[in-house]
Amino acid sequence: MPLFALGLNHHTAPVAIREQLAFPPGALTAALAGLADSQVAREAALISTCNRTELYCRTDSPEAAADWLARQRGVRLADIAPYLFTLPEQDAVRHMFRVASGLDSMVLGEPQILGQLKEAARTADAAGTLGTLLHKLFQKSFAVAKDVRANTAIGANVVSMAAAAVRLSARIFEDMRDTRVLFIGAGEMIELCASHFAGASPQRMTVANRTRSRAEMLAARIGADVLPLEAIGDMLPHYDVVVACTASPLPLIGRGMAERALKARRRRPMVMVDLAVPRDIEPEVAKISDIFLYTVDDLAQIVSAGLESRQAAVDEAEAIIGQQVEDFQHWLGRRDAVPTIRQLREQAETRRLAELERARRRLAHGDDPQAVLEALSQRLTNKLLHGPTRFLNHAEGDAIAQAVDTVQRVFQLNPSSPDS
Numbered sequence: 001m002p003l004f005a006l007g008l009n010h011h012t013a014p015v016a017i018r019e020q021l022a023f024p025p026g027a028l029t030a031a032l033a034g035l036a037d038s039q040v041a042r043e044a045a046l047i048s049t050c051n052r053t054e055l056y057c058r059t060d061s062p063e064a065a066a067d068w069l070a071r072q073r074g075v076r077l078a079d080i081a082p083y084l085f086t087l088p089e090q091d092a093v094r095h096m097f098r099v100a101s102g103l104d105s106m107v108l109g110e111p112q113i114l115g116q117l118k119e120a121a122r123t124a125d126a127a128g129t130l131g132t133l134l135h136k137l138f139q140k141s142f143a144v145a146k147d148v149r150a151n152t153a154i155g156a157n158v159v160s161m162a163a164a165a166v167r168l169s170a171r172i173f174e175d176m177r178d179t180r181v182l183f184i185g186a187g188e189m190i191e192l193c194a195s196h197f198a199g200a201s202p203q204r205m206t207v208a209n210r211t212r213s214r215a216e217m218l219a220a221r222i223g224a225d226v227l228p229l230e231a232i233g234d235m236l237p238h239y240d241v242v243v244a245c246t247a248s249p250l251p252l253i254g255r256g257m258a259e260r261a262l263k264a265r266r267r268r269p270m271v272m273v274d275l276a277v278p279r280d281i282e283p284e285v286a287k288i289s290d291i292f293l294y295t296v297d298d299l300a301q302i303v304s305a306g307l308e309s310r311q312a313a314v315d316e317a318e319a320i321i322g323q324q325v326e327d328f329q330h331w332l333g334r335r336d337a338v339p340t341i342r343q344l345r346e347q348a349e350t351r352r353l354a355e356l357e358r359a360r361r362r363l364a365h366g367d368d369p370q371a372v373l374e375a376l377s378q379r380l381t382n383k384l385l386h387g388p389t390r391f392l393n394h395a396e397g398d399a400i401a402q403a404v405d406t407v408q409r410v411f412q413l414n415p416s417s418p419d420s
Contacts, residue, residue, distance in 0.1 A: 001042050001058040003133060005092035006066055006084060009052035009104070013083035015188055019217065020075050023048040028120075031072050032127035040064045043131035045124035045138070049116050050195055050221050051105070056096065058133055062086045093137065093328050097321045100141040101148040108310060109154040110163070112199040114145050136331065144324045151320065152313040162193040164299040165273045166200055169241045172271050172292055176200040183207045183224070184232065184244035184252060186214040189275050193243050198222045206239070208232055210246070233257050237264035243273045244280035255284040258291055273299070351383050 008021060023031065028046050035044050041057035044065075048054075059065050066084055070077040087095050095104070100117050102109040121138040124130035130138075148154055166176075173179050179202045183190050186209040197205065205224035208231070209215035215226045227235055229252075236242070236257060244252065253272070258281075262270060269290045274281040277296060286293040359376045363369060388407045395403035407413070 001060050003056070003058055003089045003092050003137075004062045004065065005054060005056050005087040005095050006062055007052065007054035007069065008080065008083045008085065009054065011104075012085055013080075015050075015191065017080060017083050018051070018053065021048075021053040021069065021073050021080060022050075022221075023053065023073070028123045029127045032124055032129045034072075035065075035068055036127070036129050038068065040068050041129070043124075043134045044129040045120050045134050047099075047116060047120040049113070050191060052099075054099075056092065056134060056137070058131070089332070090325060090329055094321065094325045096137060096141050097144045097324055100145040101317055101321065102145070102154060103148075103314065103317055103321070108314070110196070110199070111149075112195065114142070117141060133332075133335075137328070140324065140328055144321060147324070148317045148320055152316040154310065154313040154317050161189065161275060161296070161299045162196040164302040165193055165243055165275075165294070166196045167302070168273070168292070168294055168299075169197075169271045170200070172269055173240060176202055178203055179240040180204040180238060181206070181241040181243065182227070182232075182236070182239040183218075184229070184242065184280060185209055185246040185276075186211070186218045187245060187247075189245045190243065191218055193245075193273075193275070194218060194222045194224070197241070197243075202241075206235075233260075236261035239270070240268075241271045241273070242281075243275065245275035246280055248276070248280060249278060251279055251282045253281045253285065255282050255288065258282075258285045258288055262288060262290055275299070352380065355379050355383075 008018060010018070013021075023046065025048075028048065032044055032046060035041055035057075040061065041059040044055060044057040044059075046053070046055050053069070055065060055069055057065055066081075066086070067077050070080055096117075098104045100114055102111060102113060105113050117138065121130060121135075124134065169179070170176055176197075177200070181197050181202045181204070183194055183197075183206065186207060190207075194205065194207070205219075205222060206227050207215040207219045207224050208227040208229050209218075210229050212226065212228070218224070219226050232252065236253070237260075242253070246252065258270075258272075262268075267290050269292065272281055272285060272291060272293045274293065274295050279295070281293060283293075283295075285291055355376055358379075359372050362372045362375075388411065392400075392403050392407060
C-alpha cells in the first residue's frame with residue numbers, strides 16, 4: 001500500500017471549515033482503531049489542531065480515506081472536498097518534514113507543532129495503527145525538525161503579531177507559567193495569539209467574546225474558560241496579560257477601567273496588547289504607570305525586524321528537508337526491495353539444500369568424495385549462472401547493452417579486467 005497525506009489546513013480552508021473536521025482530543029484513538037478495522041488503511045496517524053486536520057496513512061484508496069475522514073466528523077465529503085488536499089508518497093514525506101520543522105505553520109518556525117506531531121504518533125501507537133512505515137516517518141520527521149532547529153535560525157526571530165505579543169509579555173513577567181491571560185475577541189487573530197500563549201503554559205487563560213458560542217469553541221481548543229464580555233470591567237484585575245482584537249467601533253477598555261484594575265492589583269504590572277483597528281483599548285491607557293500597552297504598530301516593528309533573517313533560515317531549512325526527503329525515499333526503495341531479496345535468498349537456500357542432499361546420497365553410496373565435491377561445486381555454479389546467462393542470451397537489439405550493463409553491475413564485473 002502506498003503512503004498518502006490528506007486533509008485540510010489553514011492554507012486550504014478557512015476556520016469555519018477547519019472547525020467541522022476537527023477531532024476532540026479524546027476521540028482520536030477510537031477513530032484510528034475504527035479506521036484500521038475498516039481496512040481502508042493499513043497504517044494511519046491523525047493530527048488535529050486549530051490549524052489542521054491531517055491524516056497520514058498507507059492506503060490503496062485515498063478517496064476512501066477522505067470519505068472516512070468526513071464521515072467521522074458527520075460532514076458530507078462533497079462539502080469539504082474543495083478544501084481537501086491529497087499528497088502521494090514523496091510529497092507526503094516532504095509535507096510532514098515541513099510541518100514538523102514549523103515551515104508549514106501559520107506562524108513560521110513555531111515549535112508547538114512538533115509536540116503535537118509527537119502526540120499524534122503516540123495516539124496512533126495506542127490505537128495500533130503506527131506500523132513500521134509511519135513509525136519510521138515520524139521518527140525521521142522529529143530528527144529533521146531537530147536538524148533544522150540546530151542548523152538554521154528558523155525560530156530565532158519573531159515574524160508574527162501573535163509571537164511578538166508573547167515575546168513582549170515574557171519581557172515583563174519572569175515566568176509566563178505564573179501569569180493569567182485574558183483574550184477579548186474570538187477571531188482568527190485572537191485564535192492565533194491564544195495558540196501561542198498556550199505554548200507558554202500560563203496559569204490561566206480566559207476568552208471573552210460578544211458571541212458566547214464562539215468563545216466556548218476557542219476556549220475548548222486551548223483549555224481556557226469563558227467570560228461574558230460585559231464582565232470585563234469587574235474581572236480585569238485578575239489578569240496579568242490582556243490581548244484584545246474585536247470589531248467594536250468603540251474602545252472596550254478605557255483609562256478609568258484600567259486605573260481601577262491596577263489599583264485592585266496593588267500596582268502589579270499589566271501587559272495589554274491591542275491588535276484591533278479601530279482600537280479596543282484607549283491610547284491614554286499607555287500613560288498609566290505599570291501598564292505596558294502595545295498596539296499593532298508596536299508589534300509590526302518587531303515582526304519586520306525578524307522577517308529578513310527568518311527568510312534566509314527558510315531557504316536553509318528547505319535545503320535540509322530536500323536532502324532528508326531523498327534519504328527517506330532511498331530507505332523506502334530499499335524497503336520495497338526486501339521481499340525480492342528474501343525471495344532470492346530463499347531460492348538460493350532451496351537449491352543449496354537440494355544439491356547438498358544429492359551429494360550426501362552419493363557419498364552414502366560410496367562415490368569418490370573428490371568427485372562428489374567437484375560435481376557439487378559445478379552444479380551450484382551452473383544454477384547460479386543459469387539466470388543471468390539466459391537473461392543475456394535472450395536480450396535483443398538495443399536491450400543487449402542494457403542487459404550487459406545490468407549483469408556487470410549485479411555481479412560486480414569489471415569489463416576491462418575479464419580475468420579478475
